[in-house]
Amino acid sequence: MPSDVFDDPTDTREKILAATYRSLNEHGYAGLTMQTIGDELEQSPSLVYHHYENKDALVLACLEYLLEQFESEFGNDAVDDPKGQLEEILEWWFATDVDDEWHGFLTTILELRARAVHDSEYREHFTRSDRIFKESLATVLRAGIDSGAFRECDPDAIAETLQTVFIGTVLRRSSTDDDEWLTDVHAELDSYLDSLVHARERSQ
Amino acid sequence: MPSDVFDDPTDTREKILAATYRSLNEHGYAGLTMQTIGDELEQSPSLVYHHYENKDALVLACLEYLLEQFESEFGNDAVDDPKGQLEEILEWWFATDVDDEWHGFLTTILELRARAVHDSEYREHFTRSDRIFKESLATVLRAGIDSGAFRECDPDAIAETLQTVFIGTVLRRSSTDDDEWLTDVHAELDSYLDSLVHARERSQ
DNA sequence: TCGATTTGATTGAACGTTCATTCAAAGAAG
DNA sequence: CTTCTTTGAATGAACGTTCAATCAAATCGA
Known part of the structure; x- marks a missing residue:
């Protein structure tokens, strides 16, 4: 699954989810800061707040996204x-x-x-x-x-x-x-x- | 195992480990602060530093202690x-x-x-x-x-x-x-x- | 078509808080 | 007096979050 996910995210919200996922991969949850997400995104951390309520909402959205991906790929x-x-x-x-x-x-x-x-x-x-x-x-x-x-x-x-x-x-x-x-x-x-x-x- | 562990810790180092374990149980690792350990210990957080290098060393020592307990109880x-x-x-x-x-x-x-x-x-x-x-x-x-x-x-x-x-x-x-x-x-x-x-x- | 206006995206700086850690000094014991 | 224990206050860094200020693009009115 990991390959195709987040491959070509077009809109900003998706780009943010992708950056979150990459940041999570690299630093783990403990090392996940809005800063590292911003770095991964190559944009300001504040931008994230324009699209997501807060850090946890963001991570949950990321998780949700991955699950949807799984469902549509391995859906019964x-x-x-x-x-x-x-x-x-x-x-x-x-x-x-x-x-x-x-x-x-x-x-x-x-x-x-x-x-x-x-x-x-x-x-x-x-x-x-x-x-x-x-x-x-x-x-x-x-x-x-x-x-x-x-x-x-x-x-x-x-x-x-x-x-x-x-x-x-x-x-x-x-x-x-x-x-x-x-x-x-x-x-x-x-x-x-x-x-x-x-x-x-x-x-x- | 949990019952008998840390039941009557006599020396301070052991009391600290016990407090760490209790604090860990109550708040989880994410909620584990030197403050909550101090509260559980009913003594100042700074005291802990007199006995353990830092937070991680403390938690590892706690883990080590639990393992020894297991070994002596279920040792082959x-x-x-x-x-x-x-x-x-x-x-x-x-x-x-x-x-x-x-x-x-x-x-x-x-x-x-x-x-x-x-x-x-x-x-x-x-x-x-x-x-x-x-x-x-x-x-x-x-x-x-x-x-x-x-x-x-x-x-x-x-x-x-x-x-x-x-x-x-x-x-x-x-x-x-x-x-x-x-x-x-x-x-x-x-x-x-x-x-x-x-x-x-x-x-x- | 062209200027005015609104809207959404984006940023940098700042705020407030939490927390691990340090340290100088007080207290207790022998 | 000396040594070990304990403390409270202070430090400094890290971080989530806010916000006023830009900027570009879209929308609208005439």
Whole structure:
């Protein structure tokens, strides 16, 4: 996702969101000041106040924008190859050699998630975004069950589980220097899916 | 763990750590000021500087203290009932009606973990603490394999996976308003352990 | 068409606050 | 008296936010 987002923002509001995102990426939330946003924007920090109420409103708007982007990209359209799609998602998630843009994106979102702990506006956002993301996973699973690629299982429970693992993975990757456990977890998750989700050989 | 920690700190340094922990719990890292620590301590903020270099050194010392506490409590002593112990850990983790002290503790640690994203000192701490915690889980698993309660499986990989799920769970709980997914994830994790870790009926 | 007027965008300077940190001096203990 | 502990006041930097002042473009009236 990170690539195409904010690629050619035409209007000022969008430019500001882009600058906010870049600034967030570079300095993290703790290092995010109206000044760095202004620098990134190559315009005065005061300009931002002409378009957004205050700093938090700005960051929330940025978050909202990214979510909309996700929705329009991965919005639940028809799933043609559930098994392949699930594998693809896992590959994506566990890729170790992934370019830093994607990892930076995840880390940025993660840092904002930490703010949700003590800020209800952020919490509401992530409650919603988790629901959307989970639904997106569950859709793939349901399609697989319908097509016989997956056995009769609880798509919602599995989607929630996958999401929890994903989130845990992102957090661990961003907050430790180790990476070796990644392949272990990936392998275990494959085993889990193999034995509980993927249809048994020649059962359909 | 939260209960007994900092229960009767005798010397000043420990009192300061206790006050830091309480302040962290109440206001979160973002709201942590030398002033609130002083208030909690019922002494002047300047006193803290007589004992600790600066704010970050203090928070890191606090984190370190909590980790030592964990090590001395759950340090790898002999495991007598691996299966029961594993279940106990899971119950603990997924308990929804848990008193807020435990949840507050996890949330506090989590918030500090978010700092690790942009601060290598914190990152080093969590790298180490993850390793310790994982080893603690792996010890239980290894004991189970030796005793025949668990089948031949990769204890390290499973421990890493469990830990990833745990961390993901804590993060999701602390950053969203939902809780329903908790039981789903717990159930899936049980299935996973049942089919891949627990020994088959009457196999030993 | 051309000047006047409004509107929105943009800026730089300034304000007020919060906070970590320092330090000289007071207090307590032995 | 000396040493360690503790304090209150002061410092200085960082930062979010405000605002009066420009400026360009659009709108309008005649």
